[in-house]
Amino acid sequence: MSKIELNSLTLEELKEFMYSIGEEKYRGEQLFNYIHSNKGCDISEITVFSKKMQDKLQDIGKINNLEIFKRFDSKLDNTKKYLFLLEDNNIIEGVVxxxxxxxxxxxxxxxxxxxxxxxxASTKNGLIRNLLPSEMVNQIYTMEKDLNIRINNIVLMGSGEPLDNYENVLKFLRIIHDEKGHNTSYRNITLSTCGIVPKIYELAEEKIPITLSISLHSPFDEIRRKMMPISNKYFIDDILEACRYYSNKTNRRITIEYTLIEGVNDRIKDILQLTNILSNLNCHINLIPLNPIKEFDKNRSSNSSIMQFKDELMKTNIPVTIRREMGKDIDGACGQLRRRYITKDTN
Structure with missing residues (x-):
């Protein structure tokens, strides 16, 4: 029988777990506090528990950890990119x-x-598995311990589709937000999705005021389908209707991510259609210069085209910014570094 991942449990779940094994519920709060105040630990290190209690927990539970496999430091800015080694030897990446x-x-x-x-680049080798809540939390804690910093803002925008791992992501949000844990404000958390419509509605019902970020990348369904297979299932109108529902439920502005690709989605007609479909949505547009990968033969829009796109959108009174490129010299875009490693392209 597999052991219970204790640091994948919320505070309330840990209380119930301790009660289920014959202990007082407050022991669950002690365990939660110890794990998160120490940014992870081993059960044998939990000094608030007796050796007998530690042994009891070790028989049925475990505390999941990850290791830093490699760290890459940008020479252009203070960005750090990590390859993390999971306990099953899979590799994931994170950026701070x-x-x-x-x-x-x-x-x-x-x-x-x-x-x-x-x-x-994240999707080129397909999906291996979902991450556990503890494996998401551990990315935060490991970077904090390594750099001796406090992470203020969290973006679920690395490898993977968060809403395709809905239950684990929801648990992660509750754990990282808990005032007895990392105590991160929901308003300092952004979740990026390609647009899984039913899950957007489901998340809205939770009324968790995180920022929802939609990877749109084209205002035309026929163009978006060529870039994003999810568009074969959910049309743009359906996604934006779900966004309006989410915004109304959470009172949060939606972020629209728009990667600019030369000759594909940076034309005047794209601007006009984008303005049209977003006219009644409380949103902000984040323009993203394309990070080229060898499997995609299109080019990023020129700097002049990017500025023109921004200027034209600003005339419509839709808030728009250009994402600052961070860690460009260390494969800062999601999935690039991991893919280089697993395909043996690194030195």
């Missing part, structure tokens, strides 16, 4: 970036991805 307002971590939610977006 320094901004004026503090440190932001971009973490993975799956080993690989099955969404098949043509310009994304």
């Amino acid at each position: 970036m320094e901004y004026e307002h503090g440190w932001t971590a971009c973490i993975s939610t799956q080993v690989g991805c099955k969404m098949g977006c043509v310009f994304c």
